Amino acid sequence: MITFSIIIPTYNHGDKISRAVNSLLKQSFENWELIIVDDGSTDHTSEVVTEFQNDPRIRYVYQKNSGVSMARNRGIDCAQGEYVLFLDSDDEVTSRWLEDFYKIIKDTTEVGIVSCGIKLIKGKDRLPRINKNISNYKYQNIPGSFLLHQKVIKGIKGYDINLKHSENWELMARALEYSKVNKLKILSINKCNLKYNLEEFPEKTYLRDRDRAHAGLYLYKKYYYNGVLHFNKYAFLKQAAINSIRINKIKRGRVILKKLFLKKPGFDSFLSLLISYIPPIRSYKWERKS
Structure with a gap:
């Protein structure tokens, strides 16, 4: 065999x-x-x-x-x-x-x-x-x-x-x-x-961030009720939001952050939503550095 x-x-x-x-x-x-x-x-x-x-x-x-x-x-x-x-x-x-x-x-x-x-x-x-x-x-x-x-x-x-x-x-x-x-x-x-061999270049980074955003939303839905990654469901939602913003889908990212705040109210989710409205801080915190 x-x-x-x-x-x-x-x-x-x-x-x-x-x-x-x-x-x-x-x-x-x-x-x-x-x-x-x-x-x-x-x-x-x-x-x-x-x-x-x-x-x-x-x-x-x-x-x-x-x-x-x-x-x-x-x-x-x-x-x-x-x-x-x-x-x-x-x-x-x-x-x-x-x-x-x-x-x-x-x-x-x-x-x-x-x-x-x-x-x-x-x-x-x-x-x-x-x-x-x-x-x-x-x-x-x-x-x-x-x-x-x-x-x-x-x-x-x-x-x-x-x-x-x-x-x-x-x-x-x-x-x-x-x-x-x-x-x-x-x-x-x-x-x-x-x-x-982990290669990084701008085009690949964009695609990776786009796919991270999609994966975050998908895994949030897949593990929302149960499953081995259920513990991470809200982190998946935040992942989807931040990576949407990284590919310049800022409105979509903000909508997801609002959903996160409604689903899990608290200082961290409120702060993330607030950052999404302040371009200099948003850029400093979340945009990829070249």
């Missing part, structure tokens, strides 16, 4: 995906498959991937552009491994990435989740850590920093396709809850085996 199924969603990353795939070909642990899901690329991605397909472990799946969450779910549907991992097409992993995961699962039964640390291209390393609002276990949620057993990823029905931002965090929150309820082990490795 295949131990690890690795899923790489990609869109117009023909100039970057080789780096990710080559890092997998250097793995010291070899029982894996790679499923590359091309989300409708219009560049030379397919030609680049073709060069790797002489390795029988590598499969290429093309779909009409449907978003990263749909692409990852398509990969899940194709996966044959006992454990599923995700990797973004502009990131890399160390040669011991899979071996370190295997060492921790090989002699342990009923494993649901394992996380490792992140080595940022720019910034400090991040080891798995506890977020007590979600779990008492250490974990990470960046693609490449965690694996899920097939029963977990199938049990939670994969990614929420309505999300273009916060989709990994939300997926991991559900996976942690599922593992706890079903008494599956949640483990971590104190090694930074994911080399994470």
Whole structure:
């Protein structure tokens, strides 16, 4: 049986995906498959991937552009491994990435989740850590920093396709809850085996803020009454407001802040609403600094 199924969603990353795939070909642990899901690329991605397909472990799946969450779910549907991992097409992993995961699962039964640390291209390393609002276990949620057993990823029905931002965090929150309820082990490795490339440039920042605004409203509605992220529902609403303002949708952001104040009256929500009417303070507090 295949131990690890690795899923790489990609869109117009023909100039970057080789780096990710080559890092997998250097793995010291070899029982894996790679499923590359091309989300409708219009560049030379397919030609680049073709060069790797002489390795029988590598499969290429093309779909009409449907978003990263749909692409990852398509990969899940194709996966044959006992454990599923995700990797973004502009990131890399160390040669011991899979071996370190295997060492921790090989002699342990009923494993649901394992996380490792992140080595940022720019910034400090991040080891798995506890977020007590979600779990008492250490974990990470960046693609490449965690694996899920097939029963977990199938049990939670994969990614929420309505999300273009916060989709990994939300997926991991559900996976942690599922593992706890079903008494599956949640483990971590104190090694930074994911080399994470967080790129920032104005166009991408705008799109990210737009998607954060949408995600905030969507998650507020999804978890309003219950669910693992119910505790964060008002923070989602504030997230939607501030990120709307960041993309210059100031009236929309103010409407959301009014809703927040009505739903959760208090000094903090009143202050946020007040700031939305004062351009210099609004700019200082919330606008992205170049």
